[in-house]
Amino acid sequence: PTKIEESLRTIASHFDDKIKAGAERVIAKYKALTQAVIDKYKPRLAGKKVMLFVGGLRPRHVIGAYEDLGMEVVGTGYEFGHGDDYQRTTHYIKDGTLIYDDVTGYEFEKFVEKVQPDLVGSGIKEKYIFQEMGIP
Numbered sequence: 001p002t003k004i005e006e007s008l009r010t011i012a013s014h015f016d017d018k019i020k021a022g023a024e025r026v027i028a029k030y031k032a033l034t035q036a037v038i039d040k041y042k043p044r045l046a047g048k049k050v051m052l053f054v055g056g057l058r059p060r061h062v063i064g065a066y067e068d069l070g071m072e073v074v075g076t077g078y079e080f081g082h083g084d085d086y087q088r089t090t091h092y093i094k095d096g097t098l099i100y101d102d103v104t105g106y107e108f109e110k111f112v113e114k115v116q117p118d119l120v121g122s123g124i125k126e127k128y129i130f131q132e133m134g135i136p
Contacts, residue, residue, distance in 0.1 A: 001034035003064035038068055046070030048118035053077050053100070053108060053126060058085060060092040062121070074115055077101055079123070105129055 005027050012023035048071050052059045059076040066073055073093060077100035078085055086099060093099070098115060100107070109129050112120060120130045130136075 001030075001038070001065075002068050042068075042070045048072070049074045049115070050119040050121060051075035051098075051112060051115060051117040053103065053120070053122040054079065058089070060085075060089045063089075063092045066121075071119070073097060074117055075100065075111060077103060109133070 008023045008027060009020075012020045046069070050066050050071050050073055052062070052066075052073060052075065054062075059073075059078070063073050063076065075098035076089065076093060077098075079102055081101050086101075089099065098111060100111060103111070105126060108122075108126060112130065112133065112135065117135065119136050120126070122130070
C-alpha cells in the first residue's frame with residue numbers, strides 16, 4: 001500500500017490540482033481496507049525475515065508490501081534478470097541484502113540454510129525444497 005500511494009502521488013504530480021485531489025480520494029477510499037489487512041497480519045509478521053526469488057514479476061514490485069507488514073527482505077533475485085533490473089532493485093533494498101541471479105535449486109537452498117529466513121517467496125519449482133526444510 002505504501003508504494004501504491006507513492007506511485008499515485010508521483011503520477012498525479014505531473015497533472016493539475018484536480019488530478020492530484022482525485023489521487024488523494026482514491027488513496028483515502030482504500031486506506032481503511034489496506035490498514036485493516038496490515039493491522040491483522042503485522043503483529044505476526046513484524047521482524048520476520050523473507051527471501052524472494054521470482055521469475056517474471058520483479059522483486060522490487062513486492063518488497064514494499066513485505067515491509068508494510070513489518071518484514072525484512074534479506075535476499076532477493078531474479079530468474080531472468082537484466083542489468084537494469086538489479087540497478088533499480090538496489091533502490092528498494094537495504095545495504096547487506098543478498099542479491100542472486102538465476103540461482104539453481106541447490107544454490108538457493110544453501111543461501112536459505114545460511115541466511116535462515118522465516119519465509120521464502122518463490123515459484124512452484126522451488127517450493128518443495130523449502131517445504132521439506134519446514135520454511136513456508
